[in-house]
Amino acid sequence: MPDASVFRCGYVALIGRPNVGKSTLMNQLIGQKISITSNKPQTTRHRIIGIRSEADYQAVFVDTPGIHLQAKKAVNRYMNRAAKSALDDVDLVVFVIEAGRWTPEDEHVLRQLKGVKQPVILALNKIDFIKDKDALLPLLQQLSGKHDFAALVPLSALKRTNLGEVLKVIAAQLPENPPLYDDDQITDRSSRFLAAEIVREKLMRTLGQELPYALTVEIEQFKEEENLLDIAALIWLERESQKSIVIGKGGELLKKVGQQARADMEALFQSKVFLRLWVKVKEGWSDDERALSSLGYTEG
Ligand code: GDP
Numbered sequence: 001m002p003d004a005s006v007f008r009c010g011y012v013a014l015i016g017r018p019n020v021g022k023s024t025l026m027n028q029l030i031g032q033k034i035s036i037t038s039n040k041p042q043t044t045r046h047r048i049i050g051i052r053s054e055a056d057y058q059a060v061f062v063d064t065p066g067i068h069l070q071a072k073k074a075v076n077r078y079m080n081r082a083a084k085s086a087l088d089d090v091d092l093v094v095f096v097i098e099a100g101r102w103t104p105e106d107e108h109v110l111r112q113l114k115g116v117k118q119p120v121i122l123a124l125n126k127i128d129f130i131k132d133k134d135a136l137l138p139l140l141q142q143l144s145g146k147h148d149f150a151a152l153v154p155l156s157a158l159k160r161t162n163l164g165e166v167l168k169v170i171a172a173q174l175p176e177n178p179p180l181y182d183d184d185q186i187t188d189r190s191s192r193f194l195a196a197e198i199v200r201e202k203l204m205r206t207l208g209q210e211l212p213y214a215l216t217v218e219i220e221q222f223k224e225e226e227n228l229l230d231i232a233a234l235i236w237l238e239r240e241s242q243k244s245i246v247i248g249k250g251g252e253l254l255k256k257v258g259q260q261a262r263a264d265m266e267a268l269f270q271s272k273v274f275l276r277l278w279v280k281v282k283e284g285w286s287d288d289e290r291a292l293s294s295l296g297y298t299e300g
């Protein structure tokens, strides 16, 4: 029997190279979609927390932009800083990799982890891709030699395989503390922020390879009417020539993005949503520190 008088609570950083499934894992672990995901690297730009509250523990997950090797533009440097600073003030680290695929970028992340004092759990995500489950054991053995991991857990965030197991090892490693947040709170971010991120996710998923990195979203209006949320979002682009791509033929692309974003917002906010999207140009915003902070890219 667990000691009922012991309550555990702490911060858990989800760390790893881009695209390994950190945000998918966080959403599944808290049972709500608050961190956006896509098959494009560097979808997550900001640090965002997600809270899971149980009778005997509270895990405060910190989802981070992936740590990547090349950081040429200010927006990429901002993302690397957000990921690395998350390491400073957490109680526990979950290092997420793709099972069966170890890359130089994983090696780079591991080097960052060598300096941390906190326990590190290795999460081998996407095991649904591994058809031969016998291959897992030698893989686990090989990876356990890379660091003194507190635990190694194979899982699939997408298919919800082994999530109970990873929660168990996380909870066991949390320090004894009273809860930090109310048990009905799921994130530290505002509804405005979450709304902007939902629009950005739909754009990332709908647009081709290059453009998603040249845009950001700002919520211009977020008004709670009687039984309706009235939301206006501005999509900022780098160049005038990108406008027609985002709007699409006869406005089709923007319409589709708006419909998908509205559906997600209605599910998250449990309310009817009226959503309007506008497209504007702010030249060079992604490499301009001042423009970045005016668009909400502030540290912390
Ligand atoms: P992040 O950059 O590490 O936050 O990765 P995301 O959470 O955005 O996920 C990147 C891509 O991997 C998305 O297309 C996810 O749907 C996909 N993904 C995440 N977890 C799994 C998994 O367990 N199995 C499979 N097959 N795909 C996954």
Ligand code: MG
Binding pocket: 022, 023, 024, 036, 037, 043, 044, 064, 065, 066
């Ligand atoms: Mg992410």
